Amino acid sequence: MEEKKCELLRKEKIGHHIHKLEVKMDDAVLSKDCGKIRTIKWEGHVFEHPILYVRISKRRKKYYLFLDESKSECSLLRDRFPCSNFYLQEDEEYVPAYVPRNNDQKVISFIDEQSLFDTLPVIDLLLSKNIEQQIYAAGSLSDNKIKQYLNRQLQENVTYMTSFTSTHISSILSGQFIGTSLSITGTWPVVQELKKLAVSQGFTEEEIQCKGVGPKQKKVFCVKCYSINELKEDMNCPDCHADLDVSDHFSRRLEAYLGYIEIE
């Protein structure tokens, strides 16, 4: 993937470890509305920690970059950065937390501390497209600085909750109009739970976008007792102890593969 040159216009620290940079591309533009940068290079330095981008002006080739330096032992950013010109290399595999659809009027996002970083460029993207947004954040967002940033960006459209309870989520979802989409991010089990709730409230697959973090362990539905457990080798149901022959038959509703009873 080619390296593309850009110029730094502005830099702001928006969280304890998160920087937001405004950049202008020199010649070549970045390929998507919202994506990921694999590396930033300048004067022989390479920064490889998570960097997300969002396009804010196509004509003026302007983008915001979000950098998380929490995992970087040498604080390259603090010490040597910024210099005015550097090179970006994109990560093509990245799937954004949310990709707006043509007819989106409103997007409700469920996030947690772990998926917060992936949500940051999406917030700017939706703002730039004038799509109404409402964010529900679960868990203790320990970083007060980022909370202030979210409040500034979203005004009253962000709600903090200790956890997502099904009654509360159902009441949020039940009052929505057509044209409202959902963005669900967080750890896979929570994402799967929320998605199930949304489907039961009448949201279609097209109206829901999910992005889980962490491993998505393959689950098996035991046809004998209907419990759902993680796939193991020589699968034996932890609940009813039936030996299971795990098939490729998959249910999106249950997010699990069918385990048939195995007999001698």
Add this chain to the structure above:
Amino acid sequence: MYHMELTSASRSHAIPSQPLIDRFPFPFKEDKYRYSNNSKALESPLVLDITPEYFEEVKSKRDILAKTHNRAYQALSHSMDGQWEILENIIEEMVEQHPGYFGLEKDGDIWTFYNYLLEEQQTFTLGDPSTLPYEPLDFIGRHVQEDLIYIGHRNGDLYMDAGQLCFPANWSIAFNLGMTYTEFHSPVPHYSDSGLAEKVRNFLLRMEAGKPWTRLNWTLTVDGVLPTFPEIFDEWGTKANEVTVENAGERVYLRVEDQKLFRLPRSYGILFGIHTHLISVEELCKKQEWAVRFCNVLEDLPDYMAEYKGFLSYKPYLVQYLKNSF
């Protein structure tokens, strides 16, 4: 007015009993069987087929529903309109085609349904599920021999939205609920990758009201067990190991599903009815041309199909039994 007095005399309307061999829907039209779109236009557009096994099978269904309800009945909440449409269609058919067995009294939306065969009656308000003891599909399914599946037609696709399924050929509605047509057929070998599934799906998507279709599907079941749920495979699946050349005639049954497909004009879903018929191989051999044809079909059948249908292990014994019979 369809109403007839509910008297015990009505019950003695015995269901006419023809020997099984004279009414069994033998599925083989040639000496070879492969998957194909074998659907045909249904001549008389009727959901129900009432056979002498009615009492026994309805009792068996109700026992299963009472003991293991979620194994045999599943429905998504948005299936309710389709469920009412199915109930109305079936009751209308019952009283028009079988006035000796069923009756109906209408007072606006308040219906009183009579089942003279079982000496039962139920008054309910159309469209109000709280006036029935079960959901509409679950209620009407308890008065017929057929398993009834409601397929929703949404977003240009077909979804398994509800079903009462007491006599499955080794598939689970608890697992399949909510799947698309393509998803719930995915275990069928070479059905999707041959392009047949896609062709049949397009045919179903275009199905019109008033033009129902029918097809026969078949498999084999040991000891004539109707409720071959995958949930209790450990109870019936082991029987396959007990089949020998000597006992194949008695123990192996040809299992034929008479499947019927109806477009429901109001909900725009599809009703898929399955009437399962069983005949022992011994009985079937009373018609020699059937025994010969069945034997030829089995000998020609690819192993992947025998494996999927669950009789690969005893197929040689069955073939030998059939050969010995003619």
